[in-house]
Amino acid sequence: MLYGHDTITVSVQWVLYLTGLHPEDQEKIHQEQDSALEADSKGPLSVADLKELKYLECVLKVRSNSKQGCQ
Numbered sequence: 506m507l508y509g510h511d512t513i514t515v516s517v518q519w520v521l522y523l524t525g526l527h528p529e530d531q532e533k534i535h536q537e538q539d540s541a542l543e544a545d546s547k548g549p550l551s552v553a554d555l556k557e558l559k560y561l562e563c564v565l566k567v568r569s570n571s572k573q574g575c576q
Contacts, residue, residue, distance in 0.1 A: 520568040534561050 524530055537560045541550060 516569065520565060523568045524564060530564050534558075534564060537561060 524534075537558055541554050541558060
């Protein structure tokens with residue numbers, strides 16, 4: 506049995522729901538992802554590419570009530 510599975514699932518669903526309430530954030534995230542994909546046209550994004558998605562990281566931290574927030 507994997508403990509914490511339900512907690513993680515509900516947390517991800519909540520973050521996605523809250524992000525869905527803010528279309529302006531969705532648009533900025535989409536633009537950031539498009540930029541990253543255009544800059545890295547050789548295929549799927551790497552882990553290093555994902556670390557460059559700062560706006561997405563910020564939104565995820567704020568939506569999940571991270572104490573770190575956006576810096």
